Amino acid sequence: MITGSCLCGQIRYELNSPPQLINNCYCSICQKAHGAAFGSFLHADVSGFKWKSGENLITTYSSSQENSxxxxxxxxxxxxVPEIEENSVVIPAGTLDCDPGIKPVVHIFTGSKPSWYDISDSLPKFDEFPSEQWYTEVLNSQKKEIPGEK
Known part of the structure; x- marks a missing residue:
């Protein structure tokens, strides 16, 4: 089980489904929202996600037409952000209280990366979103690496 919380600890959650991937997003919205060069997000199946406390303290902001x-x-x-229609949950990786057992697999929206930050690893880089085919291939390769998953 993966657990997480906000800074003050009043909002707590748990994830009982395997994480699918972590991405680093360099879009200007993530930069503003995180006060950093990028935001890191763990993605998983929403069916394993559960709020443990503080759900009443959550405020939602629509940062674009596509994202809240x-x-x-x-x-x-x-x-x-549980995305029920998408059957996924997007978890800011900085809120995790434990090791999720996976590492980032991609840098996205690098076309918006700030000039003062250099990406120093060899992960794939995309100026915007990778194709659905790319994501499908990554998810399929991740499943092969998780014992008991097919």
Whole structure:
């Protein structure tokens, strides 16, 4: 089980489904929301996600037509966004309380990367979103590496 919380600890959650991947996003919205060069997000099946406490403290902001961001109304931390229609949950990786057992696999929206930050690893880099085919291939390769998953 993976657990996480906001900075003040009032919002807590758990994830009982295997994480699918972590991405690092350099879009200008993530930079503003995280106050950093990028945001890191763990993606998983929403069926294994559960709020443990503080759900009433969540405030939602629509950062674009496609995305909403949840944050704690007390401390301002980004918190997970369950996407029921997409059957996924997007979890800000910085809110994890434990090791999820996976590492980032991609840098996205690198076309918006700030000039003062250099990416120093060999992960794939995309100026925008990778193709659905790329994501499918990554998810299929990740499943092969998880014992008991097919």
């Amino acid at each position: 961001r949840n944050f704690c109304s007390v401390c301002g931390s980004n918190v997970p």
